[in-house]
Structure formats: structure tokens, C-alpha cells
Amino acid sequence: MWKRQIEHQAMQMKSAAALAAVLLAASLVGCTTTEEKLAGYYAEPGKYKFYPCAALAILVPPLKEREQELRALMAKAERGPGGGLVSAVAYRNDLLATRGELMEIERTAASKNCPPLRVPKPAGRRS
Secondary structure (H helix, E strand, O other): OHHHHHHHHHHHHHHHHHHHHHHHHHHHHOOOOOHHHHHHOOOOOOOOOOOOHHHHHHHHHHHHHHHHHHHHHHHHHHOOOOHHHHHHHHHHHHHHHHHHHHHHHHHHHHHOOOOOOOOOOOOOOOO
16 A cells, blocks of 8 residues: 555656656746847947947958957867867857947947948958
8 A cells, every 4th residue: 555655656756847847948948048139238239329330331340350250269169178168168258249249330330221231351362
């Protein structure tokens, strides 16, 4: 008799643990954030509000270049042992800050109806 009670209690505990895991996973779904959302927190809203379109266009190429450089460094770091951690610690915040600045510039340019901010391809490089 007591053996049956213990088995029943064990099954109830497993069910409760499974339910708790499902509820925890469901509650965390809303907490996931994309890189774009995170990058938005790194930029100061309105920072470029008083910049003319020409000045905004000048700011984009160095930021795009920095973004590519950081992505390359992250990819290189991730190839080594513990690379994911190194990449996140050393480069991710810089990448998010750079992306945030670019997003703020693009937002400001769009609100001012500026022409598209294009990044010229570097001279001398052939693809």
C-alpha cells in the first residue's frame, strides 16, 4: 500500500516539475530581445536632431566600417577555445553601441526626409 502511495507522490512531483519548467519557459519567451532592440538602448535619442542631412551622411561610413571590423573580430574570436565568451565580453557591447548609433542616425535621417544614407565601397578593392 505505501509503495503505491510513494509511486503516486513521485509521479505528482514529476508532473509538477514539468509544469513548472513549461511555465518558466513560457514566461521567458517575452524576455528575449534581439540585437536590434538591445542596440537601441545604447544610443541617445535625439542626439543627431540638429545635424543636417549632409552631416548625417558623413557619420555613417566610419560607423559602418567599425561595425564590420567588430563583426570580423567577433567571428575570429569565436573560432578559438572559449571564443563565444571572449567575443561577448570583448566586442559585443562595442558592436551594440555602434549599431545603436547607426540606428539613431538612420531614424533621424528618415524623420528629416534625407536622401538614403549610402556607404560608398572602398576604392581599390575588387570583389
